[in-house]
Amino acid sequence: MNPELAVTELAEPYLRGLLTSAGLDVEYVRGEGNTLYRLDAKGQETPVLDYAGGYGSLIFGHNNPEIVARARELVDGGVPVHAQFSFHPYANRLAAELNRIIHRELGTDEPYYATFANSGAEAVEAAVKHAELDRVLRVSETLEELAAGVERARTAVDDGSATVPDAVYAQLATERPADDPLAPVIDEITRRNGERAAQAPVFLALEGGFHGKLMGSVQLTHNEAYRAPFAALGVRARFVPRGRPEALDEVLAQERGVLLGLTVEDGEVRVVEREHPVFCAFLLEPIQGEGGIQVLSDEDARIIQEFADATDCPLIIDEIQSGLGRTGTLLASSQTGLRGDYYTLAKSLGGGLAKASVMLVRQTRYRAQFELVHSSTFAKDAFSCYLALKVLEMLERDGGRAYRQATERGAALQATLEKVRTAFPDVAKDVRGRGLMLGFEFHDQSEAEHPAIREAAAGGLFGYVIAGHLLNRHSIRTFPTASAVNTLRFEPSVLLTDEEIGRLEEALTDVCVILREQAGERLVLS
Ligand code: F0G
Secondary structure (H helix, E strand, C coil): CCHHHHHCCCCCHHHHHHHHHCCCCCCEEEEEECEEEEECCCCCEEEEEECCHHHHCCCCCECCHHHHHHHHHHHHCCCCCCCCCCCCHHHHHHHHHHHHHHHHHHCCCCCEEEEEECCHHHHHHHHHHHHHHHHHHHHHHHHHHHHHHHHHHHHHHHCCCCECCHHHHHHHCCCCCCCCCCHHHHHHHHHHHHHHHCCCCEEEEECCCCCCCCCCHHHHCCCHHHHHHHHHHCCCEEEECCCCCHHHHHHHHHHCCEEEEEEEECCEEEEEEEECCCEEEEEECCEECCCCCEECCHHHHHHHHHHHHHHCCCEEEECCCCCCCCCCCCCHHHHCCCCCCEEEECHHHHCCCCCCEEEEEEHHHCCCCHHHHCCCCCCCCHHHHHHHHHHHHHHHHHHHHHHHHHHHHHHHHHHHHHHHHHHCCCCEEEEEEECCEEEEEECCCCCCCCHHHHHHHHCCCHHHHHHHHHHHHHCEECCCECCECCEEEECCCCCCCHHHHHHHHHHHHHHHHHHHCCCHHHCCCC
């Protein structure tokens, strides 16, 4: 083997460089609960308290013993992991269990059909694809219905039982011809319908939202750096600002349109209008994760729900980060009264061992044909379905003890973050979130006195430098996100102890003191 090759970084070398500059280029060799282990200079394992929690994919922690035991049992028992195009009762059980819990939380008994996938972005794309299939079918059903009306008008005019009044020509900006009175009317309706139906669908998403980085999903993700270079590859989304609901009225006024048809009433032909289903879907996170832990307000939720109901725009509620118990319920959105046409779940669904995601669509929107046009080699595999069933069992057991733990542990962590913020209002700007999905935002430091702090802030690296210090000085792992560089995210497991919360308090206090005293030289970055 070429010895050079052994050390040259070929797996995303640029990223490795970035990690190095913030002191975050650490290899973890073992994980257990909320702890990851790195090797020190002597090759000894050193524990690191993990508040990043696999970007929120570890609701029961790293290598939870019960989940690991189940995984072992499956592998030792020779479970056929990949048996595509066969009967999958375990997938059906998982879908049924998800339904049972969702029905309880939403107070409904309408079935949600499940399409399995492998990653969060993939589940989002499955939902969007399904919504578009449904929209296209709704457009063609409306056009067919309108064509039947036109046919009836044609028969009535031909057999003399109906006439075409002047108002119809005026409405369509055409003229009454000398011969066939319906010909220009039908031509104009057909032309306008053709034009309208060919319009690209409109996607709505919230500013600050994150729904993945694949070709389709990245266009629904707000961060321009992720989205803009690939604009030509995907769909066009309109981003709606949070807290400015009147923006939805503007969107509606600009985008809505009608499909036209004819009817016969009292011996006269009339033009009828049907709403053109132009909105493919409205995507939102009940709590934005990558966007810096932004909780959707009850007021915004109500307005979005009303808009979706009034315009027949399907709601895709992305619970990939907020779901699976993290905020005390399977669906964080069930606490805000939102009712999704679609839900996406991923991250913790695989129990921290499998890669699994699911897209759920309510029966009233469901199109069975979707099953024939969407699939993946790896989706719906036995290993991930059984582990997801295990995760649900662990969430639900003892009357939902894990949900209560998430709420209670989250509240304890939030109270501590709040305590630090209150002690350092000059440094700490905000504490946000719910349950075990929390954010701690610092004030902007781009005008800071200390050059190291100021330059880090100016370069958009402030949060990463703080993360580096937390890791190297305090053995605590957490990060900001690319979309919210001044906000640290905390997404530990339900196993979080008071001692672990105490360690974070101490570490954050140290960071706040450094910032207050502008003692950038005390930041430990390697
Ligand atoms: N939707 C949400 C709400 C997410 O938080 C993520 C990922 C995705 C979709 C995409 O999932 O990575 O499995 O394809 N969020 C990570 C984060 C990357 O940093 O919050 P994926």
